[in-house]
Amino acid sequence: xxxxxxxxxxxxxxxLKKILETKGFATDWLSDGEKARNxxxxxxxxxxxxxxxxxxxxLDGVALTTMLRAEGIKTPIVxxxxxxxxxxxxTLLNAGADDYVVKPFSPAELVAxxxxxxxxxxxxxxVVHTVGDITIDTAAHRMTVAGVEVPLTLKEYSxxxxxxxxxxxxxxxxxxxxxxxxxxAMTLSNVLDVHMKNLRKKLQVPGNNTRFETxxxxxxxxxxxxxxx
Numbered sequence: 001x002x003x004x005x006x007x008x009x010x011x012x013x014x015x016l017k018k019i020l021e022t023k024g025f026a027t028d029w030l031s032d033g034e035k036a037r038n039x040x041x042x043x044x045x046x047x048x049x050x051x052x053x054x055x056x057x058x059l060d061g062v063a064l065t066t067m068l069r070a071e072g073i074k075t076p077i078v079x080x081x082x083x084x085x086x087x088x089x090x091t092l093l094n095a096g097a098d099d100y101v102v103k104p105f106s107p108a109e110l111v112a113x114x115x116x117x118x119x120x121x122x123x124x125x126x127v128v129h130t131v132g133d134i135t136i137d138t139a140a141h142r143m144t145v146a147g148v149e150v151p152l153t154l155k156e157y158s159x160x161x162x163x164x165x166x167x168x169x170x171x172x173x174x175x176x177x178x179x180x181x182x183x184x185a186m187t188l189s190n191v192l193d194v195h196m197k198n199l200r201k202k203l204q205v206p207g208n209n210t211r212f213e214t215x216x217x218x219x220x221x222x223x224x225x226x227x228x229x
Contacts (some may be wrong), residue, residue, distance in 0.1 A: 001138075001161065002047040002179055004027040006036040007063070007080065008056050016051065019107045020114075024141055026192035033059025035162050040068060040075070046178065049076040049114055052097075054083070062095050069096035076117040078110075092189065131164045132210040132224035134203070151153050155180055163222035164215040169226040183197070196220060 001018060007013040009033045028047075030036045033056035034087045040050065054061035065077055077203075079092050079100040090139070092100050098117040101110050128137050133146045141157050143150050152160065158180045164172060173192055200212050213221045 001158065002028070003049050003051055003114070004040065004047045005029045005051045005081065006033065006056060006061070007031065007051070007053040007205060009053070012053075016110070019110070023111050024157055024202075025114075026158060027210075030035075032057050033061070033064050037067060040053060040073060041136070041161060043073060044068075044073050044075050047075050048118060049109075051080060051114070053080045062085055063094045065092070065097055068080075069106050074122070078117060080110075109196055129164055131222075133205075133208040134160075134164065136164060145192060145203055145205040146206050148207065150202050152202065153195075153198075155195055156202070159195055160199060165174055166220050167224045170215050170218055170221045174219075179213050 003025050005013055005027055007029065009018065010031070013029050013031065017029055020027050028039075030039060036052075036056070036060075037059060040047070042129075052061045052064065056064070059067075061079055063082075065079070068077070076098040079097045080093065080103065081088070081100055083089075089100060091156050098120070099113045101113055107135065128135065130136075135144045136157075137140065138161070141152070141154070143152055143157065143160065148154075159176060162176060162179050164203070172218045177192060196212060203210060203212070209225045211223050213223050215221055
């Protein structure tokens with residue numbers, strides 16, 4: 001899953017990125033409210049959730065949240081705030097935020113709140129999701145293939161989750177890199193190929209009929225035979 005962090009304190013933003021990436025999230029970071037608004041309006045379908053600070057340059061977090069909801073953007077928003085009074089929390093929720101964490105907070109609390117909003121009905125994927133012979137548990141980051149649990153690295157899991165959301169559709173190489181690695185990362189093509197090769201091997205479980213298909217010159221597709229015959 002991919003998150004956008006909007007935070008104007010570099011040290012805190014880098015710490016958040018590190019914490020969330022160790023939990024398997026791909027993360028992008030912006031420090032300006034107006035730039036964040038423009039990015040989200042253009043690429044909101046690329047993000048599963050937004051982690052948003054209140055005190056931002058050019059456009060504060062409450063105003064940004066209000067504008068995004070007015071534009072019809074439904075991406076979950078978790079506010080990071082130093083305000084702990086009830087009236088402030090009510091203001092945040094009324095503006096359209098899905099949840100909030102009050103500074104200082106523990107990494108475990110932030111991750112729990114993000115996972116909580118992603119499990120709500122509007123989330124893009126269920127907690128337990130099955131496609132063909134593959135089942136993933138998004139809360140535990142576990143995969144079973146034809147009933148057999150198969151261990152995955154964080155990047156392998158993130159790639160697989162992309163494909164399970166849109167079985168049968170072609171993902172370009174650029175799209176996969178942007179979904180799983182940092183938005184601005186210069187991910188080498190062969191890094192993606194290595195991860196896809198490893199995923200293919202891990203799907204080779206007796207009884208499994210699903211597979212990854214290379215679309216030459218474009219990218220990859222996840223094929224579920226029962227769904228296309």
